[in-house]
Amino acid sequence: GAVVSQHPSWVICKSGTSVKIECRSLDFQATTMFWYRQFPKQSLMLMATSNEGSKATYEQGVEKDKFLINHASLTLSTLTVTSAHPEDSSFYICSARDPRPGGQETQYFGPGTRLLVL
Amino acid sequence: GESVGLHLPTLSVQEGDNSIINCAYSNSASDYFIWYKQESGKGPQFIIDIRSNMDKRQGQRVTVLLNKTVKHLSLQIAATQPGDSAVYFCAERKGSNFGNEKLTFGTGTRLTIIP
Numbered sequence A: 001g002a003v004v005s006q007h008p009s010w011v012i013c014k015s016g017t018s019v020k021i022e023c024r025s026l027d028f029q030a031t032t033m034f035w036y037r038q039f040p041k042q043s044l045m046l047m048a049t050s051n052e053g054s055k056a057t058y059e060q061g062v063e064k065d066k067f068l069i070n071h072a073s074l075t076l077s078t079l080t081v082t083s084a085h086p087e088d089s090s091f092y093i094c095s096a097r098d099p100r101p102g103g104q105e106t107q108y109f110g111p112g113t114r115l116l117v118l
Numbered sequence B: 001g002e003s004v005g006l007h008l009p010t011l012s013v014q015e016g017d018n019s020i021i022n023c024a025y026s027n028s029a030s031d032y033f034i035w036y037k038q039e040s041g042k043g044p045q046f047i048i049d050i051r052s053n054m055d056k057r058q059g060q061r062v063t064v065l066l067n068k069t070v071k072h073l074s075l076q077i078a079a080t081q082p083g084d085s086a087v088y089f090c091a092e093r094k095g096s097n098f099g100n101e102k103l104t105f106g107t108g109t110r111l112t113i114i115p
Helices: none
Strands: A004-007 A010-013 A019-025 A032-038 A045-051 A067-073 A076-081 A090-097 A107-109 A113-117 B010-014 B019-025 B030-038 B045-051 B056-058 B062-067 B072-077 B086-094 B103-105 B109-114
Touching: A004 A090, A010 A019, A019 A032, A019 A090, A019 A113, A032 A067, A032 A076, A045 A067, A045 B103, A076 A090, A107 B045, B010 B019, B019 B030, B019 B086, B019 B109, B030 B062, B030 B072, B045 B056, B045 B062, B045 B072, B072 B086
Parallel strands: A010 A113, B010 B109
Antiparallel strands: A004 A019, A019 A076, A032 A045, A032 A090, A067 A076, A090 A107, A090 A113, B019 B072, B030 B045, B030 B086, B056 B062, B062 B072, B086 B103, B086 B109
């Protein structure tokens, strides 16, 4: 399957600071990537769809000014949590679909980034 | 509202036995379903998928069954091993806006393999 990476794998920051998380597709180009958030013992909740070269599409209830998404290239999407607060502490996971011929339709996920805001 | 849910939140199975994880979905427009495995602290890992025009698909030690009549999806794992212990999620894709489709995840089932 396709490989998706994330960086950093974990981050601890002070309340009020901003944190940037990177998502990369390593062996394919992804015009669309997805950002999810997962709280402990809960399922994945889609936050936004990241589109290369255009604005991201946010799910209802997700603040676009707080969770800034940039998809500047076909292999990189970034999520910036601005003015982070303790309630933003969560596991953030990105995914991308492999569009290559013969590639499966499914989304492949990165390893996740655990964010802890103190 | 539309949702994808699981019947059993936890499941314990003896090593070597078969396990079945169930999932109910409510959106009849969903055309594609996926099972993911998530180990602690890691991202979801693709296991197997099935399109809505199929009712069964087999992989290595795994089988997915789809019953569109009752909107039910199941994952069968044969000859379970300790490494199968994880949380399993079903996910559905609604619509066919290929390349920009969204997935809706179920609540997850924690599978524990007993040595």
